[in-house]
Amino acid sequence: MKLVFAGTPEVAVPALDALIASGRHEVAAVVTRPDAPAGRGRRLVASPVAERAAEAGIEVLKPARPRDEEFLARLREIGPDCCPVVAYGALLPRVALDVPAHGWVNLHFSLLPAWRGAAPVQHAVMAGDEITGASTFLIEEGLDSGPVYGTVTEEVRPTDTSGDLLTRLAFAGSGLLLATMDGIEDGTLKAVPQPADGVTLAPKISVENAHVDWSAPALRVDRVVRGCTPAPGAWTVFRGERLKLVQAAPVPERADLAPGELSVGKNNVYVGTGSYAVELLWVQAQGKKPMRAADWARGVRISSGEALGV
Secondary structure, three states, rough: OOEEEEOOHHHHHHHHHHHHHHHOEEEEEEHHHHHHHEEOOOOOEOOOOOOOOOOHEEEEEEOOOOHHHHHHHHHHHOOOEEEEEEEOOOOOOOHHHHOOOOEHHHHOOOOOOOEEEEOOHHHHHHOOOOOOEEEEOOOOOOOOOOOEEEEEEEOOHHHHHHHHHHHHHHHHHHHHHHHHHHHHHHOOOOOOOOOOOOOOOOOOOHHHEOOOOOOHHHHHHHHHHOOOOOOOOOEEEEEEEEEEEEEEEEOOOOOOOOOOEEOOOOOOEEEEOOOOOEEEEEEEEEOOOOOHHHHHHHHHHOOOOOOOOO
């Protein structure tokens, strides 16, 4: 088939690579979000998908909005059979959805209908899911509600951050997306409507969602830290300033600390929760680079009775 691929961040690149390497389908163009300011200089930078497409000599389309008439005219001119999508980052209007004969097929990083929305992997980790996965589905105008072509499952490991899990799903999902394109082309694959029950929503994680509540149980604190890593980053307050929590681990044998209370040893930093303690492994103070929590604690000289979240 002739394809127009839509995607923006690094997580979409494995799927684009799989489609380019397939030899079976032609990636005629790529649609991605416009260049965005990045780094300290805030200079405009092309998306990872745009950079990969340019390397491969593929035409790159960067509409400010997918309903822009210039973009729609070019899309019709290309005449794609299908438009595979991975984390594009903009809502597609009906006028765009109607262009390809086989529609727009999204690779979504959950087992639909679970975790519809912008942050399925983060929510899966924060909810303590043991199994998650990826789904390919036909995009409708509703939120991730279209009929499903296929799924692939992935175990959520006890120490997974959302970044770890998303990286694995990006590669597993790239094979699923390619298989979906093959099945659509040869007519062996039909989309199946999603069940009405089991729907959960995964809205974007806000900075406030990433604020750690030390009165919560240790397992909840651990899930928030892992689910919000690398973005937006779990955080707490220490001496009136924000402290980012990069890595932590539950310590069931330490149940002697009040919520938020700090206990510092030679090479360990423990914090009390609503159940047992968690050990801080890596933290990042405001304006600083990430560092081992023990080094941070030595530098700030924590006094007896000091606490986080105050």
